[in-house]
Amino acid sequence: xxxxxxxxxxxxxxxxxxxxxxxxxxxxxxxxxxxxxxxxxxxxxxxxxxxxxxxxxxxxxxxxxxxxxxxxxxxxxxxxxxxxxxxxxxxxxxxxxxxxxxxxxxxxxxxxxxxxxxxxxxxxxxxxxxxxxxxxxxxxxxxxxxxxxxxxxxxxxxxxxxxxxxxxxxxxxxxxxxxxxxxxxxxxxxxxxxxxxxxxxxxxxxxxxxxxxxxxxxxxxxxxxxxxxxxxxxxxxxxxxxxxxxxxxxxxxxxxxxxxxxxxxxxxxxxxxxxxxxxxxxxxxxxxxxxxxxxxxxxxxxxxxxxxxx
Numbered sequence: 001x002x003x004x005x006x007x008x009x010x011x012x013x014x015x016x017x018x019x020x021x022x023x024x025x026x027x028x029x030x031x032x033x034x035x036x037x038x039x040x041x042x043x044x045x046x047x048x049x050x051x052x053x054x055x056x057x058x059x060x061x062x063x064x065x066x067x068x069x070x071x072x073x074x075x076x077x078x079x080x081x082x083x084x085x086x087x088x089x090x091x092x093x094x095x096x097x098x099x100x101x102x103x104x105x106x107x108x109x110x111x112x113x114x115x116x117x118x119x120x121x122x123x124x125x126x127x128x129x130x131x132x133x134x135x136x137x138x139x140x141x142x143x144x145x146x147x148x149x150x151x152x153x154x155x156x157x158x159x160x161x162x163x164x165x166x167x168x169x170x171x172x173x174x175x176x177x178x179x180x181x182x183x184x185x186x187x188x189x190x191x192x193x194x195x196x197x198x199x200x201x202x203x204x205x206x207x208x209x210x211x212x213x214x215x216x217x218x219x220x221x222x223x224x225x226x227x228x229x230x231x232x233x234x235x236x237x238x239x240x241x242x243x244x245x246x247x248x249x250x251x252x253x254x255x256x257x258x259x260x261x262x263x264x265x266x267x268x269x270x271x272x273x274x275x276x277x278x279x280x281x282x283x284x285x286x287x288x289x290x291x292x293x294x295x296x297x298x299x300x301x302x303x304x305x306x307x308x309x310x
Contacts, residue, residue, distance in 0.1 A: 020236030021245065027226035027233065028249045029256075032108070034222025035099060036260035041214070042100055045206055050215070051096035052199020055089055057219035058227075059192020066185035077177050078186065084170040085190025090163035092191070092223060093198060094156045101153030103263050108253035109141035109272070110154065114161030118168050118243035128240070130282035134247035137275030140268050141250050168243055172234040184231050188223070247276035 034054075041050050070078065091111075098107040116138070119131045142149070174183035234242055251273040257263035265273075 016236040017241070020233040020242070023229045023233040024237070024242065024245050025248060025252075027229035028246070028252050030226040030229070031222045032104065032249065032253045032256040033260070034218050034226075035096070035253075036104060036256045037221070038096070038218055039099065039104075039261060041211070045211060045215075046199075046202045047096045047100035048093065048199045049203045049206065050199075051093045052195040052197075052203065053212070053215040054219045054223065055092055055195030056192040057216045058223045059085075059189035059195075061216075061219060061224050062181075062185045062188040066181050068182040068185040070186070072182065073178065073186070077174070077183070080170060080174050080177070081183050081186040082190050084167065084174055084183070085187035086194060087163045087166040087170060088187060088223070088227070089191040089194040089198075091160050091167050093195060094160035094163060098153045098156035098160060101150040102157065104257035104261060105250055105254035105263065105265060105269065106142055106149070107153065107157050107160075109138045109250035110157035111160045111164055112138055112246055112250055112276075113158065114164035114166075115168060115243035115246035117161075118165050119240045121240075130244045130279045132279075133275045133282075134244055134279035137247060137272040137279065138250065140272030140275060141254070143268055164246075165243075168234070168239055168246075171231060172239050172242075175231050175235050181228060181231065184227060188227065191223075244279055244282075247279045251276050 038050050038054065045053065073081070095107065095111055098111070102110075112134075116131060116134055119134070120128060174187065177183070237245065254263075254265050254269060254273055258265065
């Protein structure tokens with residue numbers, strides 16, 4: 001008789017929350033690395049032009065690589081993808097403007113207020129408890145008692161935070177409703193068009209083939225790779241846990257800022273890093289989704305899109 005197969009020894013399988021954690025950390029690292037590498041281009045293209053080009057290339061890459069079929073979407077899902085694209089564009093443009101006025105770690109800490117708000121509004125007291133050390137970490141990283149924050153950078157970072165909160169909620173909805181990366185392949189071109197339209201006037205007379213090639217490479221590092229990873233992570237984590245897990249981003253930004261841009265943090269900032277790392281670890285342990293994604297409507301229940309859209 002055939003012998004029953006034995007599970008492969010020494011190869012422990014990651015649970016959903018743990019896999020989502022690894023994807024989220026990889027996404028945050030890619031985002032901050034892409035931002036740090038883009039900062040030197042501010043002098044040539046400006047913060048707005050740099051953000052717009054990255055979004056434009058990112059949208060084009062997603063469209064070419066995935067080639068979504070619009071006929072497979074309901075009208076409601078298309079609308080959700082369009083709003084997600086607008087939120088993505090706002091998040092990246094505002095954050096890039098914030099980085100032009102604030103250190104990378106400080107801007108990331110302020111932007112984290114968006115995911116923190118999502119975590120606070122989510123279900124489950126066990127997950128909410130981790131928002132306390134996360135909020136303390138953000139406070140230590142920003143040091144508001146010194147009163148030295150640039151007002152323009154502060155406003156832009158808070159605007160990016162609001163867009164990020166909306167982005168988290170919509171990404172999970174779109175990821176649950178649309179198969180694969182098709183939702184991302186619709187939302188990213190929308191973000192790209194909006195980014196190019198906003199940045200167009202600032203790019204006039206400054207574009208070169210070298211700048212276009214550099215921004216194409218940076219678009220692959222961020223936003224294409226990190227947004228794809230976040231899309232997958234939000235299928236494995238609750239929005240509350242994912243929002244708290246994003247507390248790791250200011251710490252990653254601080255490290256990238258030190259290694260790439262030479263922005264040295266003080267002892268208070270180091271304490272803030274410790275707090276957000278603890279919060280991120282705690283969110284991972286309690287953040288697995290207890291139910292599967294909402295199933296997409298059957299083909300017969302879908303509202304047909306206008307002819308010629310897919």
